[in-house]
Amino acid sequence: MAQKPSIPKGTRDFGQLEMARRNYIFDTIKGVFALYGFQQIETPSMENIGTLMGKYGEEGDKLLFRIQNSGEKAALAPEKGLRYDLTVPFARYVVQHREELSFPFKRFQIQPVWRADRPQKGRYREFYQCDVDVIGSDSLLGELELIQIVEEVYRRLGIRVCLHINNRKILAGIAEVIGAPEMIVDITVAIDKLDKIGIDAVNAELKERGLNDEQIAALQPILNLSGTTAGKLTALKTILANSEIGLKGVEEMEEIFRLLDIVHCTLNIELDLCLARGLNYYTGAIFEVKALDAQIGSITGGGRYDNLTGIFGLPGVSGVGISFGADRIYDVLTELDLFPKELQSTTQVLFATFGQDELHYALRWAKELRAKNIAVEVYPEPTKMKKQMGYADDKKIPYVAIVGGNEMETHTVMLKNMTTGEQKQVTLDELWPIL
Amino acid sequence: MAQKPSIPKGTRDFGQLEMARRNYIFDTIKGVFALYGFQQIETPSMENIGTLMGKYGEEGDKLLFRIQNSGEKAALAPEKGLRYDLTVPFARYVVQHREELSFPFKRFQIQPVWRADRPQKGRYREFYQCDVDVIGSDSLLGELELIQIVEEVYRRLGIRVCLHINNRKILAGIAEVIGAPEMIVDITVAIDKLDKIGIDAVNAELKERGLNDEQIAALQPILNLSGTTAGKLTALKTILANSEIGLKGVEEMEEIFRLLDIVHCTLNIELDLCLARGLNYYTGAIFEVKALDAQIGSITGGGRYDNLTGIFGLPGVSGVGISFGADRIYDVLTELDLFPKELQSTTQVLFATFGQDELHYALRWAKELRAKNIAVEVYPEPTKMKKQMGYADDKKIPYVAIVGGNEMETHTVMLKNMTTGEQKQVTLDELWPIL
Numbered sequence: 001m002a003q004k005p006s007i008p009k010g011t012r013d014f015g016q017l018e019m020a021r022r023n024y025i026f027d028t029i030k031g032v033f034a035l036y037g038f039q040q041i042e043t044p045s046m047e048n049i050g051t052l053m054g055k056y057g058e059e060g061d062k063l064l065f066r067i068q069n070s071g072e073k074a075a076l077a078p079e080k081g082l083r084y085d086l087t088v089p090f091a092r093y094v095v096q097h098r099e100e101l102s103f104p105f106k107r108f109q110i111q112p113v114w115r116a117d118r119p120q121k122g123r124y125r126e127f128y129q130c131d132v133d134v135i136g137s138d139s140l141l142g143e144l145e146l147i148q149i150v151e152e153v154y155r156r157l158g159i160r161v162c163l164h165i166n167n168r169k170i171l172a173g174i175a176e177v178i179g180a181p182e183m184i185v186d187i188t189v190a191i192d193k194l195d196k197i198g199i200d201a202v203n204a205e206l207k208e209r210g211l212n213d214e215q216i217a218a219l220q221p222i223l224n225l226s227g228t229t230a231g232k233l234t235a236l237k238t239i240l241a242n243s244e245i246g247l248k249g250v251e252e253m254e255e256i257f258r259l260l261d262i263v264h265c266t267l268n269i270e271l272d273l274c275l276a277r278g279l280n281y282y283t284g285a286i287f288e289v290k291a292l293d294a295q296i297g298s299i300t301g302g303g304r305y306d307n308l309t310g311i312f313g314l315p316g317v318s319g320v321g322i323s324f325g326a327d328r329i330y331d332v333l334t335e336l337d338l339f340p341k342e343l344q345s346t347t348q349v350l351f352a353t354f355g356q357d358e359l360h361y362a363l364r365w366a367k368e369l370r371a372k373n374i375a376v377e378v379y380p381e382p383t384k385m386k387k388q389m390g391y392a393d394d395k396k397i398p399y400v401a402i403v404g405g406n407e408m409e410t411h412t413v414m415l416k417n418m419t420t421g422e423q424k425q426v427t428l429d430e431l432w433p434i435l
Numbered sequence: 436m437a438q439k440p441s442i443p444k445g446t447r448d449f450g451q452l453e454m455a456r457r458n459y460i461f462d463t464i465k466g467v468f469a470l471y472g473f474q475q476i477e478t479p480s481m482e483n484i485g486t487l488m489g490k491y492g493e494e495g496d497k498l499l500f501r502i503q504n505s506g507e508k509a510a511l512a513p514e515k516g517l518r519y520d521l522t523v524p525f526a527r528y529v530v531q532h533r534e535e536l537s538f539p540f541k542r543f544q545i546q547p548v549w550r551a552d553r554p555q556k557g558r559y560r561e562f563y564q565c566d567v568d569v570i571g572s573d574s575l576l577g578e579l580e581l582i583q584i585v586e587e588v589y590r591r592l593g594i595r596v597c598l599h600i601n602n603r604k605i606l607a608g609i610a611e612v613i614g615a616p617e618m619i620v621d622i623t624v625a626i627d628k629l630d631k632i633g634i635d636a637v638n639a640e641l642k643e644r645g646l647n648d649e650q651i652a653a654l655q656p657i658l659n660l661s662g663t664t665a666g667k668l669t670a671l672k673t674i675l676a677n678s679e680i681g682l683k684g685v686e687e688m689e690e691i692f693r694l695l696d697i698v699h700c701t702l703n704i705e706l707d708l709c710l711a712r713g714l715n716y717y718t719g720a721i722f723e724v725k726a727l728d729a730q731i732g733s734i735t736g737g738g739r740y741d742n743l744t745g746i747f748g749l750p751g752v753s754g755v756g757i758s759f760g761a762d763r764i765y766d767v768l769t770e771l772d773l774f775p776k777e778l779q780s781t782t783q784v785l786f787a788t789f790g791q792d793e794l795h796y797a798l799r800w801a802k803e804l805r806a807k808n809i810a811v812e813v814y815p816e817p818t819k820m821k822k823q824m825g826y827a828d829d830k831k832i833p834y835v836a837i838v839g840g841n842e843m844e845t846h847t848v849m850l851k852n853m854t855t856g857e858q859k860q861v862t863l864d865e866l867w868p869i870l
Contacts (some may be wrong), residue, residue: 005486005527005747008515011479013528015535016542019475035805037782037812037830040454044446044561045480045517045547051440066503067517069551080443082480082502092440093448100450102829104815107451112480116504126479139815144798152805262795263802312440347472360697363579367698370470370587377472380539380574394537395472 010117010125020343022128025157025329026110029130032152036145038106038132043089045112046080053081055088055311063115065125082114086131086323087308094135095312103136110326122327133321135308140252142320143285143304144259150289150300150322151267157329158338160292161299164272167253168282168303170236173246174273177239178218180211185280187211191223192276195297199223222273229257229271236273252284268292281305287322294332299325348435349399351378351413352388358403365401365413368428374435392418399435445552445560455778457563460592460764461545464565467587471580473541473567478524480547481515488516490523490746498550500560517549521566521758522743529570530747538571557762568756570743575687577755578720578739579694585724585735585757586702592764593773595727596734599707602688603717603738605671608681609708612674613653615646620715622646626658627711630732634658657708664692664706687719703727716740722757729767734760783870784834786813786848787823793838800836800848803863809870827853834870 007013014022030040052064065082083089086109094105110130117123132149134142147163154161168188175184186209194202206216222239225232233250240246253271260269277286284304291299302322309317333339349369351362359382366376377397379388385402392400401413402423412425415434426434442448449457465475481502488496500517518524521544529540545565552558567584569577582598589596603623610619621644629637641651657674660667668685675681688706695704712721719739726734737757744752768774784804786797794817801811812832814823820837827835836848837858847860850869861869 003748005531006483007479007527007531008481008483011481013479013532014477015532016474016476019477023475034781035808035810037785037810037832039451039781040458041451042449042454044442044448045549046443046446046561048441048443068501068503092442096440096442097448097450102826104826106812114480126481134815137815141794141798141813141815148802259795259798263798313438346469346474350472359576360694363576363694363698367583373470375470375472377541378576380569380572380576391537391539397472 008125010119010123012124012126017344020346021330021333021339022326024339024343025326025333026128026130028156029153029324030108030110032149032156033108033132035152036106036149038108038134041093041107041109042111043083043086043093043109045083047083047089047092049079049081051092052084052088056084060084063117065114065116083111084115085113086111086129087321088311090131090133091308092312094317095309095314098314101136104134104139104142105136106132106134108132122331124327128326130324130326131321132324133319135319135321136317138306138318140255140259140285143256144263146287146302146320146322147256147260147267147269148263148265150287151265153324154289157333159299159329159332159336160268161289162268162270162292164270164275164288164290165253165256165285166272166275167249167285169245169249169252169284170240170273171249171276173240173243173249174219174222176243176246178211178215180215183209183211187219188276188280191274194223194274225273229269232271232273233257249284256285277301277303281308283307285320291332294335296328296332296335299328299332301325345396345398347375347377347395347397349374349376349401349415349431350388350392350395350397351376351401351403352385352392353379353382353402354385354404355382358382358405358408361408362401362403362413365428365431369432369435372432374432401431443560445554445558447559447561452779455781456765456768456774457761459774459778460761460768461563461565463591464588464759465543465545467584467591468543468567470587471541471584473543473569476528476542476544477546478518478521478528478544480518480549482518482524482527484514484516486527487519487523491519495519498552500549500551518546519550520548521546521564522756523746525566525568526743527747529752530744530749533749536571539569539574539577540571541567541569543567557766559762563761565759565761566756567759568754570754570756571752573741573753575690575694575720578691579698581722581737581755581757582691582695582702582704583698583700585722586700588759589724592768594734594764594767594771595703596724597703597705597727599705599710599723599725600688600691600720601707601710602684602720604680604684604687604719605675605708606684606711608675608678608684609654609657611678611681613646613650615650618644618646622654623711623715626709629658629709660708664704667706667708668692684719691720712736712738716743718742720755726767729770731763731767731770734763734767736760780831780833782810782812782830782832784809784811784836784850784866785823785827785830785832786811786836786838787820787827788814788817788837789820789839790817793817793840793843796843797836797838797848800863800866804867804870807867809867836866 067080112126112128114126172184175181175187190202190205203216236250282303283306286303288298289300304320306318353359353362362378366378369376400416407413412427415426416423502515547561547563549561607619610616610622625637625640638651671685717738718741721738723733724735739755741753788794788797797813801813804811835851842848847862850861851858
């Protein structure tokens with residue numbers, strides 16, 4: 001036999017159980033999005049190369065997958081690229097369709113993205129993103145709703161989480177008061193790594209990026225602020241007293257916490273002044289969600305941006321969005337054994353038969369059960385009973401309805417519970433309420 | 436302002452209403468698949484180029500989209516291609532994972548495919564396919580179940596259809612008895628066009644392909660066979676008396692119709708000897724479904740194949756499958772105005788408020804309603820009432836709950852039915868049963 005076929009490095013096949021579990025995650029998230037009036041859109045897998053280039057930095061440009069038609073000569077520059085994330089296509093969508101949309105525009109989008117990264121554990125060249133955004137309003141209700149969505153999604157999934165929150169305006173204020181306002185990007189890039197590399201390495205990097213010892217020293221008490229959220233915010237008001245943007249950030253955070261109070265949000269939320277998020281389009285609140293019972297990094301993240309559509313010529317449109325990391329959520333649910341058991345099989349009962357007449361009898365029963373919305377399979381041949389039972393075992397089908405001559409005569413089936421091994425003869429009217 | 440951004444030719448953005456309608460189609464189909472124990476898989480968007488090349492004929496090879504990493508030199512031959520259909524990846528999947536699968540393997544798959552075709556009305560470079568197959572069994576129960584699935588899917592969608600059925604073995608038998616067994620492919624390719632180009636053009640093409648006048652004349656009465664299915668099958672038994680394969684085909688059709696009888700299938704089914712289906716991997720029953728009330732060609736099609744996995748080194752595995760044409764089904768539902776009206780909005784009620792306190796009041800109500808699984812939006816600012824109502828209008832939200840000082844005092848909202856214009860003051864307990 002020829003060599004087994006394979007798939008490209010960094011890509012995956014999803015089998016039946018994986019799909020059922022992935023659908024469980026996406027359906028849970030979609031169910032919560034719907035409660036808040038977010039509606040789904042989809043954009044094409046390919047975008048014009050000009051839409052993508054220059055949007056993800058120099059490194060990002062290198063990670064774009066470019067597309068050629070087979071017909072085209074290799075020398076012709078390819079003019080299309082595969083979607084690298086859902087954010088840039090969303091910005092492009094909003095600008096292109098702005099006349100048709102009603103603002104604030106609340107959309108979610110669940111589609112694969114592609115990156116020509118070196119594949120490694122947990123890093124794929126094709127993976128799904130799941131983004132939710134509200135754009136066209138600077139109301140902090142946007143932040144509130146996204147936090148409520150995080151609370152409800154993880155409550156439904158059964159994952160205990162902590163939401164870390166910060167504000168880019170506070171970070172800008174800090175840069176201002178330590179006398180390095182122009183270094184806000186360097187500062188955020190460096191402190192964003194705190195979790196991974198530790199405070200000493202961050203300080204070394206800050207120095208390398210041009211902060212002097214005095215400035216670095218001034219930064220330390222701020223990064224180390226502890227205590228209650230209210231306490232931190234009060235302290236920040238003093239620290240940032242001379243920074244207009246910093247105080248605006250504190251005010252935004254106070255308002256967000258006030259709104260959370262009003263709706264009695266019980267989510268575990270931490271004002272984390274070391275949270276920076278690398279992406280420089282964020283301008284207000286920023287979030288990251290971590291699972292408390294699994295060591296896996298951020299499973300959801302996002303923030304407020306004021307000018308996402310500016311790159312496509314529509315400036316001054318404010319929005320806020322978050323992205324759920326489906327692959328990591330999958331890993332957490334697996335590690336904590338939180339996937340519902342019933343995802344293992346969709347079929348409720350398999351009919352196993354001893355002959356052609358029995359097979360026909362089973363087909364009629366199957367039709368009756370399906371009309372009651374019960375998922376039924378009929379083993380397609382009256383072959384060896386062991387083989388038919390093995391199929392039910394493999395597919396983890398909970399019940400097998402065995403049909404022989406005796407069952408046909410008495411208008412019954414012999415129902416076997418595959419978990420307990422119990423068998424009993426039942427009529428159709430007795431059968432369906434069991435399933 | 437800069438030029439509006441755009442998307443590549445032949446691709447589409449799907450807005451909220453289109454997505455709701457597409458999801459309605461896919462969810463309906465998936466619901467029926469589940470009743471028969473079919474389970475979902477997904478394969479990567481990109482396959483190794485060797486998996487795809489040579490599987491779709493010379494023309495198909497030219498329509499493959501090839502992928503380059505941005506980092507790679509253009510001179511390097513790209514080694515990956517975008518999925519052209521779901522059939523070849525499915526065959527690759529079955530061979531690659533055969534040790535993990537239980538056969539018969541019942542899978543469905545709903546994913547986009549890409550073809551570098553010249554874009555035109557109704558033909559896209561990216562479109563979804565929706566395939567369902569059972570592989571690893573030659574039982575005609577496979578054909579039966581797929582026909583039952585067609586019956587139920589179109590019953591649920593409300594589309595009246597006719598299923599055309601034929602058998603490639605009968606076509607092979609006909610080629611045999613007219614004395615041109617080696618021309619089975621030419622004959623099927625030609626008569627497959629009967630619908631489009633008419634009998635005269637088909638006969639001309641048959642002559643061009645090498646059939647002589649006598650053979651063409653012998654073919655005519657067969658293509659023109661009319662009457663009941665039973666009558667046609669009886670006539671075929673005489674016509675094909677000397678063709679073993681032809682008689683085998685007739686026998687298969689008789690058995691399929693017998694099984695359909697047993698389950699009291701009420702689908703409109705026509706044995707159509709002119710149905711050929713161009714794809715040469717079919718070896719038994721072939722199907723096409725046409726909408727009775729719309730002129731749009733086939734909306735579902737498929738058939739039995741005996742050697743799909745042979746191309747990947749696993750010969751002799753029989754299967755049967757069909758593919759639902761989502762874009763055409765969408766067009767039929769649009770033309771016949773059959774989409775459920777409630778797809779226009781997912782949000783049941785919008786809260787519109789006259790001030791900050793009212794907004795906070797609305798947030799608390801919204802939380803209560805969402806806990807009852809009702810989709811609620813709160814307009815994010817207490818701006819002009821006209822603007823807030825306009826938002827509800829645009830999004831076709833059926834109810835607006837207006838909150839002013841009076842409502843807060845009386846623990847009520849003023850509920851406006853956006854269809855009738857009626858308003859009434861209601862408490863929370865009165866509100867949610869209305870929604």
